[in-house]
Each structure stands twice: as structure tokens, then as C-alpha cells.
Amino acid sequence: MQTPQTPIYLDYMATTPVDPFVAEKMRHCLEQSGIFGNCASQTHRFGWEAMEQVDHARHQVAELVNVDPKEITWTSGATESDNLAIKGAALFYQRKGKHIITMSTEHPAVLDTCRYLASQGFEITYLEPQPNGVLDLQKLRDAIRSDTILVSIMHVNNETGVIQDVAEIGKITREEGVLLHVDAAQSAGKLHIDLQKMNVDLMSFSGHKIYGPKGIGALYVRRKPRVRLEPQIHGGGHERGLRSGTLPTHQIVGIGEAFALAQVCMQADQQRIAALRDRFWKGISEIGDCYLNGDEKQRIAGCMNVRFDGVESESLLLSLRDLAVSSGSACSSASHRASHVLTALGLSEEEANRAIRFSLGRFTTEQEIDFAITHVIEQVKRLRSLSPLWQKTQRNVLKKS
Amino acid sequence: MTGYGYKMKKYSNKLLHYFFQTHQAGELDINDPNVKTVSVGRAENGDVLILYIMLNDDVVVDARFKAYGSPPLIAGAEFICERVIGKKINELQNINCERILNSLDLNNSDTHIAALLDLAVKKCFGEIVYVE
Numbered sequence: 001m002q003t004p005q006t007p008i009y010l011d012y013m014a015t016t017p018v019d020p021f022v023a024e025k026m027r028h029c030l031e032q033s034g035i036f037g038n039c040a041s042q043t044h045r046f047g048w049e050a051m052e053q054v055d056h057a058r059h060q061v062a063e064l065v066n067v068d069p070k071e072i073t074w075t076s077g078a079t080e081s082d083n084l085a086i087k088g089a090a091l092f093y094q095r096k097g098k099h100i101i102t103m104s105t106e107h108p109a110v111l112d113t114c115r116y117l118a119s120q121g122f123e124i125t126y127l128e129p130q131p132n133g134v135l136d137l138q139k140l141r142d143a144i145r146s147d148t149i150l151v152s153i154m155h156v157n158n159e160t161g162v163i164q165d166v167a168e169i170g171k172i173t174r175e176e177g178v179l180l181h182v183d184a185a186q187s188a189g190k191l192h193i194d195l196q197k198m199n200v201d202l203m204s205f206s207g208h209k210i211y212g213p214k215g216i217g218a219l220y221v222r223r224k225p226r227v228r229l230e231p232q233i234h235g236g237g238h239e240r241g242l243r244s245g246t247l248p249t250h251q252i253v254g255i256g257e258a259f260a261l262a263q264v265c266m267q268a269d270q271q272r273i274a275a276l277r278d279r280f281w282k283g284i285s286e287i288g289d290c291y292l293n294g295d296e297k298q299r300i301a302g303c304m305n306v307r308f309d310g311v312e313s314e315s316l317l318l319s320l321r322d323l324a325v326s327s328g329s330a331c332s333s334a335s336h337r338a339s340h341v342l343t344a345l346g347l348s349e350e351e352a353n354r355a356i357r358f359s360l361g362r363f364t365t366e367q368e369i370d371f372a373i374t375h376v377i378e379q380v381k382r383l384r385s386l387s388p389l390w391q392k393t394q395r396n397v398l399k400k401s
Numbered sequence: 402m403t404g405y406g407y408k409m410k411k412y413s414n415k416l417l418h419y420f421f422q423t424h425q426a427g428e429l430d431i432n433d434p435n436v437k438t439v440s441v442g443r444a445e446n447g448d449v450l451i452l453y454i455m456l457n458d459d460v461v462v463d464a465r466f467k468a469y470g471s472p473p474l475i476a477g478a479e480f481i482c483e484r485v486i487g488k489k490i491n492e493l494q495n496i497n498c499e500r501i502l503n504s505l506d507l508n509n510s511d512t513h514i515a516a517l518l519d520l521a522v523k524k525c526f527g528e529i530v531y532v533e
Contacts (some may be wrong), residue, residue: 312471314471348443
């Protein structure tokens with residue numbers, strides 16, 4: 001078996017490389033010979049050409065989720081989109097009420113924004129998921145009050161890959177007259193989203209999770225019925241006043257092309273990735289005592305959050321020199337605390353400290369998966385042979401039998 | 402395999418050396434009267450270490466370890482076991498927290514691991530402690 005180039009990248013949930021097709025289109029918008037104009041310059045061809053590109057990209061993003069291009073606002077990424085959606089809505093509608101509902105498993109972009117709002121006098125309810133990561137909808141119904149103005153739930157969790165039933169959540173929030181914001185950073189281009197069929201009012205998108213560049217995202221803001229937001233970045237009134245700042249043509253072309261490409265590749269990609277994931281899971285399960293964190297079925301194809309008994313995650317990550325994987329999310333890998341998402345699922349700190357996230361993507365090959373299986377099994381065996389806890393488990397097993 | 406091309410920024414070359422060459426990993430027979438065993442740390446805290454030492458009079462003839470936890474713990478355990486073999490008990494005073502931190506070039510954030518290793522050494526060569 002020919003050895004693939006190492007380290008093998010299995011961290012697609014953290015970020016993705018830009019698709020070569022997309023990169024080519026972006027390159028065309030940088031230099032003097034390309035479309036470098038400021039799209040706000042309406043008096044000459046350089047500006048008009050840039051504006052054409054931006055409009056085209058807006059259509060591409062809108063088409064993926066079946067909305068009017070007027071409802072797409074460009075931002076610097078899903079984090080900014082989350083900030084704009086949550087702070088923007090909260091500040092605009094605060095006279096109606098000051099209660100916001102979200103989940104404890106949300107991305108820090110949502111959680112930290114909510115914490116900031118709490119310091120400004122808003123009340124936040126953090127709903128706990130079931131042990132499989134999925135939200136119990138009755139809990140949501142029970143949590144909504146007369147002064148609730150916004151619910152923010154992510155479509156796909158970045159650590160476990162678990163999918164929330166956003167369509168059902170939308171029915172509930174519409175009934176109660178509450179706004180729904182969905183962070184779709186990990187789901188756009190991977191799961192089919194039709195916003196004409198879902199009562200979602202605000203949706204955050206990220207470029208770099210779907211083979212587009214980093215530093216660009218979008219926010220969907222519903223117009224029918226009209227959703228209003230207080231802008232967070234002022235200066236020039238771009239994007240209908242919602243978000244000022246010169247539009248980065250090359251970045252926008254990047255996210256537009258990435259979304260268009262994703263629409264075409266979605267089904268084939270997801271099927272292929274699911275098959276590779278099943279192969280990988282079957283392969284590493286041979287080692288025994290490895291468990292999936294988060295629901296097995298209601299999960300995005302490429303993501304696997306796994307814990308191996310007897311083996312601590314940092315040591316395993318260091319041992320897996322030929323793989324690029326992570327534990328928890330990239331945003332929290334600097335700190336030593338156990339993942340808030342995994343502990344919310346009911347894992348103990350100890351179990352959460354054994355979690356590794358493997359995530360596959362468009363460029364993952366069968367060869368890479370086979371190599372990864374061998375490597376993982378080898379290293380888990382080595383660490384288990386060093387481990388006093390693994391022995392205990394085995395001794396207990398022997399005692400019981 | 403070309404995996405040696407990159408280094409973990411967080412961990413020093415010294416630490417990596419001990420982490421990947423765990424020759425002293427293993428156990429000794431706890432029923433042997435010449436064998437001392439010491440256990441430190443708790444699974445809930447994410448670090449558990451068991452040291453097995455075989456003595457002949459007051460000279461250490463063999464040292465093994467079992468460790469569950471982060472890389473500094475495993476590397477530190479290997480380091481300690483390699484250092485104590487062939488030494489007399491009274492020569493082991495200098496294997497303390499600071500020595501461990503320096504020998505593995507540990508970060509400040511891993512001081513608690515060095516302290517745990519230090520505790521294991523002291524427990525081992527100070528008094529007899531039985532594994533639960």
C-alpha cells in the first residue's frame with residue numbers, strides 16, 4: 001500500500017482548504033490585471049465590474065438556501081454573523097423583552113455574545129441537550145416566556161457533528177412569535193437547507209468550513225416577515241447600513257463559488273464521506289472500548305467525536321504524529337479545561353478528557369483512511385499498554401466473567 | 402514515514418524523546434518483597450501514575466511505570482525510571498520538581514505534573530506506600 005503524504009488531514013471541522021476551482025476564481029480579483037476595484041465605486045468600470053462579481057456571489061449564496069439575494073449580508077465570518085444577529089436583534093427588540101434562549105453546547109461565538117448581553121441586562125437561558133446532544137423540543141417550549149425575543153440554536157455542532165431539528169424548532173418559535181437565529185457554519189453546503197420551508201429568521205454562514213477562504217461569512221436576514229437589527233459596525237453604510245466596510249471582492253467571490261460548488265457536490269460528497277467514515281469507524285472499533293460522543297444517526301457525515309478508554313486525549317494527539325486531528329474544537333484547544341459541549345452531553349470531565357474529534361472532508365481518500373486506522377490502533381494500543389486504568393478495566397472485566 | 406518532520410510547538414525535544422521511548426513502561430511483581438509500589442494522582446483529575454521499584458539492599462535495580470495522563474506525565478515517568486536505576490536511595494534527593502521541569506523543558510502550565518512526579522519519588526523513597 002502506497003503511503004499517503006503525512007500528516008494526513010482529518011480536521012475538516014476546524015477548517016477546510018480552499019477548493020482549487022474556488023481559489024482560481026479568487027485569484028482573478030486581486031491584481032491590477034484582475035478585478036481589483038472597490039465595488040462601491042459607482043463612477044467607473046473598475047467599480048462596476050467588482051459590483052457584478054459581488055452580486056453574482058450574493059446570488060450563489062442565496063441560491064444554496066433558497067432565499068432572495070437581498071437577504072444576504074456579507075460579514076467577516078460566522079463569528080461576526082453571530083454577533084450581528086444576536087446583539088443586533090437583542091438591542092433592536094429589547095423594548096419587547098429581554099429574554100434570550102440558547103443551548104449550552106453552542107459555539108463560543110454565540111455563548112460569549114450572550115454572556116456579554118447578560119452583562120448589559122439581558123436574561124439568558126441555556127438549555128441542556130439530551131445525552132445524545134439533541135435538544136428536547138418540549139424543553140424549548142417550556143422555556144419560552146412572554147418576554148422572550150430570540151432563540152439561537154446551531155444547526156450542526158462543531159465538536160460532535162450532531163444535527164438539531166431546526167425546521168421543528170422554527171415551527172415552535174413562529175407559533176410563539178419569537179425570532180430564531182441558526183448558526184449554519186457547519187451545515188451550509190453539507191445539509192439541504194430551504195429557508196422558504198423553515199421559519200428561520202437569521203442564519204450565519206462561514207466560508208472556510210465549506211472549501212472557501214477564511215475571513216468571510218454571511219448573515220441571512222429575513223425580509224418576509226421583516227427582521228430588524230441594530231448594526232454593530234458603523235461607517236459608510238454598506239450592506240443597507242447593516243454592516244459597513246469595503247467589500248472584499250476576492251473573498252466574496254470565494255464564498256460564492258464555494259457555496260455554488262457545494263450545491264453541486266453536496267449529495268455525492270456526503271455519500272462518499274459517509275462511506276469513508278463508516279469504514280474508519282469499523283476499522284478503529286476493532287480495538288474495542290471506543291465510544292462515539294453524540295448521536296450516531298442524527299449527525300453530519302464527516303464528523304466523529306470518539307473517546308478511547310484508558311487513553312488520555314492529549315497524549316493520544318501527540319502520539320498520532322501522522323494525523324492532523326483535534327480534541328474538542330480549535331477554539332478551545334489552547335485551554336486545558338474539558339469541552340463544555342461534551343460535559344453538557346453528560347460526560348464526566350475524565351471522559352471528556354479522552355475525546356478526539358476526527359473529521360473527514362472532500363479531499364479525504366480511502367488510502368488515507370486505511371492508513372489512519374492502522375496508525376490510530378497502533379498508538380491506542382501503545383498508550384493502553386502504558387496505562388494503569390486500562391488494566392483496571394480489564395481486571396474488572398475478568399472479575400465479572 | 403515522514404512524521405518526524407514537524408514538532409509539537411508545545412513540547413520540547415527532551416520531552417518528546419522520553420514520551421516516545423517508553424522503555425521502562427510496565428509492571429513488577431508486587432508480591433516480591435524487594436518491590437516497592439507507589440501510586441499518585443486520580444483518574445478524575447486526569448493524571449494517574451504508578452511507580453514500581455525493585456531494590457537490592459539500598460540500590461535500585463529496576464524501575465517501571467504505568468501512567469495515564471498528558472504527555473509530560475508519561476515523559477516524566479520514563480525520565481524518572483531511567484534516572485533511578487543503578488542509584489542508591491540516598492542519591493535520589495536531587496530528583497525533585499525543579500530538576501524534572503528543567504530536564505524536560507516543561508512549560509509553566511505543566512508545573513503541577515512535575516509536582517506530582519516529585520511526590521511519587523518522595524513517597525517511593527521516603528516511606529512504603531501500598532497500591533490500593
